[in-house]
Amino acid sequence: MSDLKPEAFADYARRCWLVFGAVACTTFLMVGASYAPIGNRTVVIGLVLAAAVVNAGLVGAFLMHLLSERKTIYTVLAFTAVFFVGLMGLSIWAQFDHPKF
Amino acid sequence: MDIPYTVQPRPDTGVYNAKVGMWLFLASEVMLFGGLFSAYILLRVSAPPDTWPQGWLSVPLGTLNTLILALSAITTLMAWAACKARMFDRYKVYQGVTLLLALVFLSIKAYEYRDKLTHYTVTLKDGRIADGHLVSRDDTTVVLDGQFVESRAHLMNPKRHPAKHEEIRISMDEVKRLQNYGPAYNTFTALYFTMSGLHALHILGGMLVFAYLWGPGSRMWKTDPARFTNRVEIAGLFWHFVDLVWIFLFPVLYLT
Known part of the structure; x- marks a missing residue:
C-alpha cells in the first residue's frame, strides 16, 4: 500500500x-x-x-x-500449505492405520 | 554499512527484505503450532469414552479473549495505517491501545490458569474422590470448596453430573493422592497448558516488540519514517498470526 x-x-x-x-x-x-x-x-x-x-x-x-500480496509471499505460503497438509495428513493416516488381523 | 532493501522493495522478490523474513518465520511457526494441533487431534480422537474433559474451560472468558485479541489486531493495523498517513500521534494511541489489550488478554489467561492450578482432586485411602477449589491446606488438613464424586469419569463432564458445592474438610492422614488441575493432571490439561502457554509466550514477545516500537524505537520516526513504518507492519504481521493461532486454539480447547 x-x-x-x-x-x-x-x-x-x-x-x-x-x-x-x-x-x-x-x-x-x-x-x-x-x-x-x-x-x-x-x-x-x-x-x-x-x-x-x-x-x-x-x-x-x-x-x-x-x-x-506479492508472488514471493504466495510462494512461501504455498510451500507452507503443502507441508502443513502433509503434517496433518500423516497424522490422520497414522490414526487410521491399524493392523487388520 | 547500510542494510539493503529495508524500505525499497528488492527487485527479484518485489517486497522489502524484512517482510520476506517475517513470512518465512511465520511459515516455521505454522509448522510448530501445526505439530501441536496434530498431537491434540491424535490424542483427542484416540481417547477412550468418558476420559476427555468437556466444559472444563470458561467459554465466556474464552470468547471475551477472542474478541480482545481481534480488537488488538485491528488497532495494530490502524497504528500502521496511521504511520502510512504520517499521523504519528494517532500511531502512538493505537499502538498503546494494542499493548493494553494484550495485557488484558494475558491477565484473563493468568486468571484462568490460577483457577485451574487451585482446583484439586483428592483421592482418599478409602477410595472416595473429592474435587473442588482449594480453600486452605496445612500439614494436618486440606479444605476444599467442592463435592464428593462417584468416579473420575464424573469429573470429565461437570454439566452432566451437576452437584452442590460445599466445604469439605479432609485430614491429611486420609489422603492417598492430592493433585491440582496442572499440566500433569491428564492429557487434556497437558495439551491445554502447552498450547495456550506457548501462545501466551508469543503474546508476551509481541508485547515486547510493540513496547519497543512505542517507546525508544519510535525515535526512528524522526530520522527514517518509511523504515519505521515497515517495522510496524512486520510486527503487525506477527500479531495477526498470533491472533490466527488463537482463532483455532479457542474452538479446539474451549468448544469441542
Whole structure:
C-alpha cells in the first residue's frame, strides 16, 4: 500500500471496523454452533471449525493483506500449505492405520 | 554499512527484505503450532469414552479473549495505517491501545490458569474422590470448596453430573493422592497448558516488540519514517498470526 492521505485514513479505519464486526460475528457463530442442539458431535465440531476457518480467512485476507500480496509471499505460503497438509495428513493416516488381523 | 532493501522493495522478490523474513518465520511457526494441533487431534480422537474433559474451560472468558485479541489486531493495523498517513500521534494511541489489550488478554489467561492450578482432586485411602477449589491446606488438613464424586469419569463432564458445592474438610492422614488441575493432571490439561502457554509466550514477545516500537524505537520516526513504518507492519504481521493461532486454539480447547 502506498502512503495514505489523511482523509483516506478515515476510510481505511471504517473498513477495519467492518472487518472487526465480521470477525466478532463469526466468533459468536462459532460459540453458538458449539451449543447447537445437534445430536451428532462430529457435525457440531465440523460447524465450529468451519466458522473458525471463515474467521481465520477474514484475518488473513484483510488484516494480513493477503488479498493483494506479492508472488514471493504466495510462494512461501504455498510451500507452507503443502507441508502443513502433509503434517496433518500423516497424522490422520497414522490414526487410521491399524493392523487388520 | 547500510542494510539493503529495508524500505525499497528488492527487485527479484518485489517486497522489502524484512517482510520476506517475517513470512518465512511465520511459515516455521505454522509448522510448530501445526505439530501441536496434530498431537491434540491424535490424542483427542484416540481417547477412550468418558476420559476427555468437556466444559472444563470458561467459554465466556474464552470468547471475551477472542474478541480482545481481534480488537488488538485491528488497532495494530490502524497504528500502521496511521504511520502510512504520517499521523504519528494517532500511531502512538493505537499502538498503546494494542499493548493494553494484550495485557488484558494475558491477565484473563493468568486468571484462568490460577483457577485451574487451585482446583484439586483428592483421592482418599478409602477410595472416595473429592474435587473442588482449594480453600486452605496445612500439614494436618486440606479444605476444599467442592463435592464428593462417584468416579473420575464424573469429573470429565461437570454439566452432566451437576452437584452442590460445599466445604469439605479432609485430614491429611486420609489422603492417598492430592493433585491440582496442572499440566500433569491428564492429557487434556497437558495439551491445554502447552498450547495456550506457548501462545501466551508469543503474546508476551509481541508485547515486547510493540513496547519497543512505542517507546525508544519510535525515535526512528524522526530520522527514517518509511523504515519505521515497515517495522510496524512486520510486527503487525506477527500479531495477526498470533491472533490466527488463537482463532483455532479457542474452538479446539474451549468448544469441542
